[in-house]
Amino acid sequence: MRRLSLRYPNGMLALRGVDLDVQAGEFLVVLGGNGCGKTTLLRCVTRALTPTEGQVWVDGEDMIQVAGAGLRRLRQRIAMVWQQPSLVRRRSVVTNVACGALARNNTLWTNLGGLPAATLPEALACLGQVALAHLADRRAGTLSGGQAQRVAIARALMQRPAVLLADEPVASLDPEAAHDIMRLLKQLAHQQNLAVLCVLHQVDLALAYADRIVGMRDGMVVLDQPRSELSIDTIQPLYLQRVA
Numbered sequence: 001m002r003r004l005s006l007r008y009p010n011g012m013l014a015l016r017g018v019d020l021d022v023q024a025g026e027f028l029v030v031l032g033g034n035g036c037g038k039t040t041l042l043r044c045v046t047r048a049l050t051p052t053e054g055q056v057w058v059d060g061e062d063m064i065q066v067a068g069a070g071l072r073r074l075r076q077r078i079a080m081v082w083q084q085p086s087l088v089r090r091r092s093v094v095t096n097v098a099c100g101a102l103a104r105n106n107t108l109w110t111n112l113g114g115l116p117a118a119t120l121p122e123a124l125a126c127l128g129q130v131a132l133a134h135l136a137d138r139r140a141g142t143l144s145g146g147q148a149q150r151v152a153i154a155r156a157l158m159q160r161p162a163v164l165l166a167d168e169p170v171a172s173l174d175p176e177a178a179h180d181i182m183r184l185l186k187q188l189a190h191q192q193n194l195a196v197l198c199v200l201h202q203v204d205l206a207l208a209y210a211d212r213i214v215g216m217r218d219g220m221v222v223l224d225q226p227r228s229e230l231s232i233d234t235i236q237p238l239y240l241q242r243v244a
């Protein structure tokens with residue numbers, strides 16, 4: 001991202017010239033107080049929002065400048081995981097994962113009226129990557145919160161992304177499940193060569209798992225350093241009340 005700015009229609013300037021790079025194979029955590037612009041940043045990267053100014057480079061192309069089929073292709077390279085896994089509760093786990101292929105080719109299912117045969121083995125492989133292949137046939141509604149989030153990550157992998165964005169993916173999880181998800185995201189970054197950008201509110205988890213930590217405040221990046229150079233003391237000021 002280069003000099004990314006976003007002003008909402010109500011005049012709120014939520015991003016002010018954000019410069020940020022995420023490398024393939026890197027696990028980046030973004031921290032910052034409520035309302036500093038983290039979710040807005042992710043929504044600009046997926047092009048759910050069109051930035052007021054700036055560039056978002058993916059695979060050597062500026063997403064802001066492309067449209068039509070080119071934009072669809074770049075969007076497919078970026079997968080997203082939210083705080084809530086939002087699975088279809090009455091469908092099986094593997095069907096939920098297979099749905100991730102829709103983001104890749106949404107004409108496929110409408111043409112064939114069902115699950116293409118090749119999708120199933122790939123969905124099982126994605127479930128294997130989150131260590132849940134044994135739950136493939138379970139109804140998604142019967143999973144624990146941590147398992148459901150893993151399935152949401154497997155669904156995101158079905159998209160065959162280059163970039164995985166996660167907005168507070170552990171906010172609804174107990175501490176053990178939260179550590180599991182963080183470990184998994186880091187492992188996916190390193191082993192699948194994914195660029196992972198994860199928004200968090202837990203400084204301890206960021207310090208435990210991130211390769212690099214970015215801190216935001218008032219729509220700006222105010223901290224961007226490798227984990228090894230950071231401590232709780234350098235991060236804490238992000239959360240101090242702004243002096244008017």
Ligand SMILES: Nc1ncnc2c1ncn2[C@@H]1O[C@H](COP(=O)(O)OP(=O)(O)OP(=O)(O)O)[C@@H](O)[C@H]1O
Pocket residue numbers: 008009010012014032033034035036037038039040041
């Ligand atoms: N649709 C919108 N219209 C106007 N202002 C908005 C809109 N969405 C968000 N904002 C404002 O933009 C700023 C950044 O919001 P954003 O949701 O990106 O923050 P955040 O860092 O994700 O916060 P949180 O940690 O609470 O999730 C906030 O001041 C928010 O009130």
Ligand SMILES: [Mg+2]
Pocket residue numbers: 038039040167
């Ligand atoms: Mg947010």
